[in-house]
Amino acid sequence: MDYVWKENWLNKLPPYKGGGEMIDQVTFEKTTYAGLPHKFEAGTPNICGVIAFGAALDYMNAIGFEAIATYENELLEYATEKLLAIGDVTIYGTGDKTAVISFNIENIHPYDIGTIVDKLGIAVRTGHHCAQPIMDFYKIPGTVRASFSFYNTKEEIDVFIEAIKKAKMMLS
Structure with missing residues (x-):
């Protein structure tokens, strides 16, 4: 009915x-x-996108989703350790999760960190991340968020960490 x-x-x-x-x-x-x-449903369906999605799934199946998850977790642990070693860093959400780190550096606005890191060639996201109630709960203006995937390397994380260190030095 x-x-x-x-x-x-x-x-x-x-x-x-x-x-x-x-x-x-x-x-x-x-x-x-x-x-x-x-x-x-105006327009031609995204046929190319469907074909590309199939190829991406084939690629990921060849690697193995468990292998991808294991490697991404290894990257997350590596990045977390390196980030905390910088000092004055607070990481939000440290439970079981995907390879994403949301963090702040004490007394530095996350947008300022993100802007400098972006100018150094590192893509991060800053802001509320569509989760403003959580930001309000923690009484923070937002966070810097870095995401890692199976195509990233530890060497790239080292470059990310050096960019964060440089931003911290410039803004402190």
Whole structure:
């Protein structure tokens, strides 16, 4: 019953975008749209993206998801140890997790750290990370967040750590 009600409303709504695959008939007098759900799916489907996603899955399956998780955890432990050795660093969220570190350096705004590290060629994210209630809980303006993946190396983490050290020195 609920499905019929929703379907009736969807049929009454006009498409919000125009493009291929959503048209039934076009004349100089009027356009009619395809039935649901096609009238809301403007444009050509992302076929290349689907093919690339399949290739990525094949690649990851060849490596093995367990091997990837083990290596990423090794990178996380390595980065955590190196980051804490800098001093005045607080890491948020140290339980079982993916290879992501959110941190702050005492008395330095995370955005300032992120800006300098970015200029040094290291990609990090700063801000609330769509989790402002957590930032409010910790009474912090945000964090610097670094993510590691199976294609990263310990040498890259060393470069990241040196960039953090340089930013800390510049801002202290």
